Amino acid sequence: MAEIAPSILAADFANLQRDIEMLNASEADYIHVDIMDGMFVPNISFGIPVCEAIHKHARKPLDVHLMIEQPDRYLEAFSKAGAWGLTVHYEACPHLHSTVQHIRQLGVQPGVAINPHTPVEALSEILPDLSLVLVMSVNPGFGGQKFIENTYKKVATLKALKEKFGYNFKIEVDGGVNLDNAASLIQNGADILVAGSFVFGSANPTATIADLKNK
Numbered sequence: 220m221a222e223i224a225p226s227i228l229a230a231d232f233a234n235l236q237r238d239i240e241m242l243n244a245s246e247a248d249y250i251h252v253d254i255m256d257g258m259f260v261p262n263i264s265f266g267i268p269v270c271e272a273i274h275k276h277a278r279k280p281l282d283v284h285l286m287i288e289q290p291d292r293y294l295e296a297f298s299k300a301g302a303w304g305l306t307v308h309y310e311a312c313p314h315l316h317s318t319v320q321h322i323r324q325l326g327v328q329p330g331v332a333i334n335p336h337t338p339v340e341a342l343s344e345i346l347p348d349l350s351l352v353l354v355m356s357v358n359p360g361f362g363g364q365k366f367i368e369n370t371y372k373k374v375a376t377l378k379a380l381k382e383k384f385g386y387n388f389k390i391e392v393d394g395g396v397n398l399d400n401a402a403s404l405i406q407n408g409a410d411i412l413v414a415g416s417f418v419f420g421s422a423n424p425t426a427t428i429a430d431l432k433n434k
């Protein structure tokens with residue numbers, strides 16, 4: 220069994236409060252909030268005021284995924300906007316150690332995300348400082364993409380490192396997650412599954428969250 224973080228990116232933005240209340244009443248453990256800047260990734264999603272508005276209604280922790288360049292500029296603002304966790308991209312942070320310490324100083328759980336081409340081993344020196352490691356199972360920027368199978372191997376490698384050194388971070392998988400791959404991801408060591416289009420595109424999102432949760 221894993222924790223589930225439905226991605227609000229796939230919600231109906233004209234009915235955000237309704238969709239957040241659905242998540243509040245569901246078995247979701249977090250609300251995954253995807254921030255895209257049109258630079259680090261080709262797409263633009265939404266920013267700080269919308270994150271604040273989500274926080275106003277959410278009764279689940281906000282797992283904020285920053286797909287932005289130079290995220291240091293906005294850590295404090297997203298912390299004030301209600302983030303429980305702030306995940307930055309390895310590929311966007313030349314001073315990752317300093318960025319991670321900054322997030323922790325703000326009283327927020329620090330996470331680092333890696334793109335499909337980035338090896339898990341690139342994080343070896345920062346793993347002890349992290350609460351979350353987010354393994355991208357699609358190229359970031361859009362919901363509704365196809366799951367990349369190589370992700371299983373990366374999750375298993377992370378899990379082995381976690382056990383070998385006794386680290387505490389949670390392993391999160393993001394992109395193309397559905398009922399076909401959830402069980403294998405959990406077997407390989409995933410602790411948190413992010414799911415956007417699979418949840419919000421289903422006939423009964425509440426039941427779909429429960430199905431993922433019970434895998």
Ligand code: DX5
Binds near residue numbers: 251358362
């Ligand atoms: C992709 C985002 C994901 C996305 C997942 O760039 O980081 O969180 O919302 O959406 P699905 O589950 O549709 O792949």
Ligand code: ZN
Binds near residue numbers: 226251252253284
């Ligand atoms: Zn995400």
